[in-house]
Amino acid sequence: MASAPRTTPNEVFDASKQAKAPSEFLCRAPRYAPAVRVGFVSPDVGYGLFAARDFARDEFIFDEAPAMTALFNEKFSGDKALMQSQLAACRGALASDPDVIALAFPSLAARLGVVPADFDQAARVLTSGELGKNLEHGRFAGSTVTRQEYESYIAGIKAKVVSSSSETDARNACLEFFKHYAFQVHQGAGPPRAGGGVATREACVYLLGSLVNHCCPAPSTSLASSKQNSCYSSSSVPPGPNCSWRIGPSGLAHFIKPRHICVQARRDICEGEQLTWDYGKQEKGFECECETCRSSFMSGLGQTCGVL
DSSP: OOOOOOOOTTOOOOTTTOSSOOGGGSOOOOOSSEEEEEEEEETTTEEEEEESSOBOTTOEEEEEOOSEEEEEOSTTTTOHHHHHHHHHHHHHHHHHSHHHHHHHSHHHHHHTTOOOOOHHHHHHHHHHTGGGTTEEESEEEEEOOOHHHHHHHHHHHHTTOOSSOOHHHHHHHHHHHHHHHOEEOOSSSOSSSSOSOSSOEEEEEOTTGGGOEEOOOOOGGGOOOOOTTOOOOTTOOOSSOOEEEEESSBTTBTTOOTTOEEEEESSOBOTTOBOEEOOOOBOTTOOOOSHHHHHHHHTTSOOOOOBO
């Protein structure tokens, strides 16, 4: 009896001829190893997510289940039913896990009446691993946030705390939060954040995935190609975003569960480097603080863009 045909090292999977990809073509899930840690960026930006080890180009860094899910539609964002869905999601998450949600998203918590924790309480959450409790693959490696950094960040947020807010104010706070932190659920790695289209879809917020900050694409004249398995000095890190994302299983990334976000390296990333991607949304009058724009400004080229 003839044996089943085997693939050769140079063979390419053709989806038009085979309904299911051979296992050797499927992408590997992120390793169960330290993947990311939370760090401080600035009092205005707040937290960022940083690589806890080196990652090679195209390597999957982590994938994570959502912390909250609600309905969202960019075009009809003011729809009362949609806003009520977002408010219910935010209140439900705060009620079920107040310490973690209030630490991860202190501005939202403040607008819903929750006073930011002092540093000692926050440090217990930051070092306990609770921020990484929704990780499916990859491990949370803790935090580098210091007392001084945390207190400088929280100082401005304390002014936003409201003792009581109307339902309208609360709905508006949650709508603004979902616009900035949520990802619409759809196949593939489409436009970042909740404003990816006009259809009403589920939108998810993630404890770690939603903390990845924006970085503008580098000007074409300054694009730098990364060498495989290489690391960079602080002065030679290639400009532009270093990560991409996808929601749910797609292509050959079969291991991702529905609604889960998976983060992938666009180039080699070194331990300690901040993870970033391009939000892709413009807003008039906003001064971008990403590394690409700061470098462009310092070199006399001016700001690259303005984003949400």
